[in-house]
Amino acid sequence: MNSNFRVRNFVLISVALYLVLSLIAGYFNWPDLRRVNLVANVFTSGNPDSTGIAATSDTTAPIVIQKIASKDFNLYKRANLITSFNSDTTKPSLYSFVQKLHELKSGKKRKIRIGYFGDSMIEGDLLSQTLRKLMQGEFGGAGVGFVPVSTPNAGSRATVIHTFSNGWEDENFKENSRKDNLYLSGHTFHGNDDWFRVKDQTVKDSSAIIEKSLLCGTSGNAVTVMVDGTSQTIHPVGIFNRIPLRNDVSTAIKIAINDESLPVYGVSFESASGIIVDNFTFRGITGVEYNKIDSNFLKAVAEGNPYDLIIFQYGVNLMFRPNDMNFNWYAKIALPAIKKLKAAFPQADFLMTSTADRAFNYGGEYKSAVGIDTLIKVQASLAYETGSIFYNHFETMGGHDAIVRWAAATPSLANKDYVHPNARGADILGHYLFEAIMKDYHKLNHTK
Amino acid sequence: MPTFDLPAFLKEFLYDPKNPLLFNNGFFVFFFAAFIFLYYAFRNNIRTRRYIFCAFSLYFFYKASGLFVGLVIVSAIVDFFLSNAIYRQRNKGKRTALLVLSVLFNLGMLFYFKYTNFFIAVSNEMFHATFNPMNILLPVGISFYTFENLSYTIDVYRDELKPATKFSDYLLFLSFFPKLVMGPIVRAHDFLPQINEPYKITETDFAKGFFLIISGMFKKLVISDYLTLNYVNYIFDDPGRYTGLENLFAVYCYAAVIYCDFSGYSDVALGIARWLGFNIPVNFLSPYQSKNITEFWRRWHISLSSWLRDYLYIPIGGNRKGSVATYLFSALFFVGVFFSSRYLFSLSYIISGAITFGMLVLFLLPALIKKDKAGIPAGMNLLTTMLLGGFWHGASWNFIIWGALHGIALTVHKIWMLLTGKALAKVNNRWWYNAIAIIITFHFVCFCWIFFKASDLHAGMVMIKQILYDFKPSVWNAFFNNYKPVLGMLLLAGLLHAIPDSLADRVIGRFKRVPLIAYIVIFFAFVVVYGYFKSAEQVLPIYLQF
Numbered sequence: 002m003n004s005n006f007r008v009r010n011f012v013l014i015s016v017a018l019y020l021v022l023s024l025i026a027g028y029f030n031w032p033d034l035r036r037v038n039l040v041a042n043v044f045t046s047g048n049p050d051s052t053g054i055a056a057t058s059d060t061t062a063p064i065v066i067q068k069i070a071s072k073d074f075n076l077y078k079r080a081n082l083i084t085s086f087n088s089d090t091t092k093p094s095l096y097s098f099v100q101k102l103h104e105l106k107s108g109k110k111r112k113i114r115i116g117y118f119g120d121s122m123i124e125g126d127l128l129s130q131t132l133r134k135l136m137q138g139e140f141g142g143a144g145v146g147f148v149p150v151s152t153p154n155a156g157s158r159a160t161v162i163h164t165f166s167n168g169w170e171d172e173n174f175k176e177n178s179r180k181d182n183l184y185l186s187g188h189t190f191h192g193n194d195d196w197f198r199v200k201d202q203t204v205k206d207s208s209a210i211i212e213k214s215l216l217c218g219t220s221g222n223a224v225t226v227m228v229d230g231t232s233q234t235i236h237p238v239g240i241f242n243r244i245p246l247r248n249d250v251s252t253a254i255k256i257a258i259n260d261e262s263l264p265v266y267g268v269s270f271e272s273a274s275g276i277i278v279d280n281f282t283f284r285g286i287t288g289v290e291y292n293k294i295d296s297n298f299l300k301a302v303a304e305g306n307p308y309d310l311i312i313f314q315y316g317v318n319l320m321f322r323p324n325d326m327n328f329n330w331y332a333k334i335a336l337p338a339i340k341k342l343k344a345a346f347p348q349a350d351f352l353m354t355s356t357a358d359r360a361f362n363y364g365g366e367y368k369s370a371v372g373i374d375t376l377i378k379v380q381a382s383l384a385y386e387t388g389s390i391f392y393n394h395f396e397t398m399g400g401h402d403a404i405v406r407w408a409a410a411t412p413s414l415a416n417k418d419y420v421h422p423n424a425r426g427a428d429i430l431g432h433y434l435f436e437a438i439m440k441d442y443h444k445l446n447h448t449k
Numbered sequence: 450m451p452t453f454d455l456p457a458f459l460k461e462f463l464y465d466p467k468n469p470l471l472f473n474n475g476f477f478v479f480f481f482a483a484f485i486f487l488y489y490a491f492r493n494n495i496r497t498r499r500y501i502f503c504a505f506s507l508y509f510f511y512k513a514s515g516l517f518v519g520l521v522i523v524s525a526i527v528d529f530f531l532s533n534a535i536y537r538q539r540n541k542g543k544r545t546a547l548l549v550l551s552v553l554f555n556l557g558m559l560f561y562f563k564y565t566n567f568f569i570a571v572s573n574e575m576f577h578a579t580f581n582p583m584n585i586l587l588p589v590g591i592s593f594y595t596f597e598n599l600s601y602t603i604d605v606y607r608d609e610l611k612p613a614t615k616f617s618d619y620l621l622f623l624s625f626f627p628k629l630v631m632g633p634i635v636r637a638h639d640f641l642p643q644i645n646e647p648y649k650i651t652e653t654d655f656a657k658g659f660f661l662i663i664s665g666m667f668k669k670l671v672i673s674d675y676l677t678l679n680y681v682n683y684i685f686d687d688p689g690r691y692t693g694l695e696n697l698f699a700v701y702c703y704a705a706v707i708y709c710d711f712s713g714y715s716d717v718a719l720g721i722a723r724w725l726g727f728n729i730p731v732n733f734l735s736p737y738q739s740k741n742i743t744e745f746w747r748r749w750h751i752s753l754s755s756w757l758r759d760y761l762y763i764p765i766g767g768n769r770k771g772s773v774a775t776y777l778f779s780a781l782f783f784v785g786v787f788f789s790s791r792y793l794f795s796l797s798y799i800i801s802g803a804i805t806f807g808m809l810v811l812f813l814l815p816a817l818i819k820k821d822k823a824g825i826p827a828g829m830n831l832l833t834t835m836l837l838g839g840f841w842h843g844a845s846w847n848f849i850i851w852g853a854l855h856g857i858a859l860t861v862h863k864i865w866m867l868l869t870g871k872a873l874a875k876v877n878n879r880w881w882y883n884a885i886a887i888i889i890t891f892h893f894v895c896f897c898w899i900f901f902k903a904s905d906l907h908a909g910m911v912m913i914k915q916i917l918y919d920f921k922p923s924v925w926n927a928f929f930n931n932y933k934p935v936l937g938m939l940l941l942a943g944l945l946h947a948i949p950d951s952l953a954d955r956v957i958g959r960f961k962r963v964p965l966i967a968y969i970v971i972f973f974a975f976v977v978v979y980g981y982f983k984s985a986e987q988v989l990p991i992y993l994q995f
Contacts, residue, residue, distance in 0.1 A: 004655045005648050008724045009489040011659075011965055015972050016482040037980035039475040043458040121690070153919075156911065157689040321989065362678065364984040418683035418989075421690075 077381035080396035093444040098350040110274040119314040131431025133278035142275020149267040150190040165197035182298040184266035187283035196257035218264030227257035241301040288315035292338035299345035308349040316356025320370040323361035353384040357394040358404035360419035470512035492648040509626035517588035532612040551602040567844035601637040627718040633732040633752035658723035665716030668709035679988040688912040693920030705942035740886040742858040771826030778833040
């Protein structure tokens with residue numbers, strides 16, 4: 002028997018039924034069915050929020066913004082602008098930092114130290130490597146700066162060749178059974194017949210003298226370390242120590258340590274003068290972890306590494322659920338951490354950046370996290386309240402849904418986790434940040 | 450209250466580059482209903498029915514790829530006239546000239562759209578030139594219909610096929626909408642005779658077609674899309690951020706994704722064809738159940754591997770003799786092995802030379818073992834076929850490497866059979882031997898998928914490195930808790946794949962006539978499941994190391 006009529010009957014009945022159900026669902030605005038609604042494209046809904054996203058936004062700022070006549074809080078929304086919220090935007094915001102840059106540019110020999118603090122967005126020296134290259138190109142200086150003893154994903158960092166033995170004991174923000182002082186990187190290592198080797202890939206001038214120093218805590222005793230195969234006795238007596246090991250044109254160093262009691266942080270590659278950019282990345286954190294570090298230890302670190310600019314870039318890990326709209330809890334715990342860091346590094350300008358864009362899948366379509374505007378407002382109010390300086394990565398990279406466009410670009414600029422710009426994208430962010438710093442720097446000339 | 454948006458409604462009928470037509474668009478539902486209504490209404494008027502079919506197919510093409518629909522029409526015209534000219538022409542030289550013309554036309558078109566930028570990039574690197582890449586978009590389905598054109602004119606040339614006498618027959622063969630985007634590659638001698646047959650299908654055809662369509666959609670739209678968005682994409686994008694365990698599962702998931710995607714699409718095409726009274730040969734036969742790599746290629750994308758056998762492997766000499774192409778591509782391969790060892794993996798000249806020599810010996814071994822001179826070109830022909838077959842999948846080194854790996858594996862398997870065939874005759878039918886063989890074959894295929902999917906060679910190597918040196922089994926609990934839905938979906942894919950191919954046929958055969966309402970219920974159940982997973986909360990990556 003020929004059953005061809007069954008095909009027609011099935012298709013026509015199913016489609017008719019489907020259409021009727023779609024119209025009913027559309028009429029009553031059942032958001033859960035939008036993705037399979039046949040008529041979703043041709044009916045504009047009467048309800049402005051038809052995406053099914055909860056609109057209970059908490060827009061009140063967590064911190065009471067004190068209205069000061071000379072300040073304009075809303076400057077935080079501007080792209081490509083480093084702002085101290087000063088209404089007069091012709092004056093520099095990184096006031097003391099750009100003065101120091103000016104001294105360096107005018108020929109004075111001095112080191113300018115930038116500490117770039119961040120989460121996985123700057124892992125692998127992303128962003129900071131671009132900033133370092135451009136700043137050193139403009140103002141001089143050489144060396145990759147700080148490199149920890151070991152890192153996950155060490156192979157993907159292009160600015161160093163980094164190898165290490167497997168025995169290092171790693172105390173960190175997530176696990177610190179020894180109750181160690183953790184370094185700015187969030188880690189402290191202990192080695193028992195362990196080694197690490199770092200080759201700085203950023204130094205292009207083969208005649209540049211690079212000082213290579215061991216950064217460590219103290220064990221109370223003199224310690225013998227092997228430096229490139231030669232044994233050397235060091236005396237780490239302070240709670241934080243910067244111990245120069247070699248000062249020559251070589252760009253690699255291998256350090257072996259056989260003293261478990263010595264807390265080891267890493268090695269630093271620095272020229273005697275110019276710009277040094279240290280990358281302090283730790284996955285999955287929000288910056289509040291710095292509140293756990295002891296103030297006296299931080300002050301000792303500040304004496305050893307007098308930072309001139311601290312860049313503080315977090316936020317993406319606060320958006321770990323797609324529908325979060327309230328970040329007041331973050332403001333409460335971040336405030337003491339920021340105040341603590343600021344107090345420990347009084348000579349540094351403190352630049353807080355907003356999170357970059359992050360997107361979630363809302364009913365089948367990737368869009369910026371619904372809470373991102375609120376989060377950035379919270380971040381800006383933290384900067385405003387603590388007298389810090391603010392820079393908006395999110396607006397600079399293109400605002401809403403930028404990460405979706407970046408992931409879709411050819412070649413792509415971001416990963417399809419819709420969180421992380423890739424190396425190409427991070428390079429663009431680094432250029433933007435550099436240009437914003439330079440814009441601020443050039444305001445110095447107008448002021449004078 | 451929702452209001453009807455007329456401009457949006459009218460725009461639905463035009464091609465939208467952001468939303469090309471696929472089986473899962475809402476528009477397709479209406480398209481298909483209108484088509485079935487007309488196809489059935491004119492079922493006894495063969496000519497009108499054919500014209501309706503052509504019109505809908507071309508319109509589908511237009512909605513899927515815009516003005517590139519013109520390419521299909523032009524290539525149908527060219528090949529229709531050339532094939533008839535070949536058929537009428539009795540002079541052997543002129544016949545060959547016409548065939549060469551057809552081959553040049555089809556390959557030229559494929560080459561221009563698919564490979565121009567690849568060769569611009571290669572020549573820029575080799576000669577330090579700076580040609581700008583051209584702004585060429587890849588027309589949807591071009592890889593499939595150029596191959597269909599080629600097999601058609603070659604069959605006519607070989608006197609194996611009488612060319613279509615009506616242009617609309619040929620146009621329909623080429624543009625038949627169910628197979629447009631991802632095949633299968635249909636052969637004219639299978640398809641053409643079915644076009645003008647009475648529209649007659651049995652109850653089994655109806656049930657089997659329904660099963661193929663729903664199961665194909667489920668594989669493609671539920672399993673494959675879910676795993677891609679919620680796991681595979683972000684791990685493959687930046688493998689260095691994830692532990693070896695996560696990377697290994699990304700490879701397994703991708704194996705599921707590519708199978709479900711490809712075979713799911715094929716199944717839908719076969720199912721729709723079945724409903725319209727057409728039988729298209731099956732394209733996938735549970736390929737991951739293969740016990741060796743040779744068997745894998747008999748079960749994976751069968752329409753492509755048989756095409757490559759008939760129109761590439763055999764013409765360049767098959768297992769008897771070599772040809773210019775054989776030695777050209779084989780020589781390129783060995784040069785490529787040498788240079789990639791030397792410059793990609795920074796090995797010394799001596800080691801690179803040794804590896805290249807080893808490869809050469811490998812491909813000569815079957816001939817040496819059999820003491821058969823014809824074995825030498827046979828091995829090289831196989832290599833050439835796999836290299837070009839890999840390249841067909843896309844214009845990048847990744848696919849060439851992928852093809853080369855499979856070519857090497859096919860040869861290794863051949864040697865293994867020659868060396869152990871007799872010795873293992875007693876055990877090689879035991880279940881445990883088969884189980885081991887299936888596991889090894891599956892893992893080799895997975896290993897090759899890394900190169901197939903990775904964005905570039907470097908990303909692929911990072912992935913392998915993570916799996917080998919950064920495996921971290923200790924993260925299992927955290928991994929399992931976070932990725933439960935992903936692992937569940939992977940398990941489901943595995944179970945579906947494990948079901949014997951004949952089971953569905955046997956079950957369908959047992960039922961006499963199921964009332965229509967049962968089909969409708971199953972269809973809507975599918976829609977709900979599809980809608981649920983489409984908007985399910987995402988599985989987000991966790992970072993398992995600090």
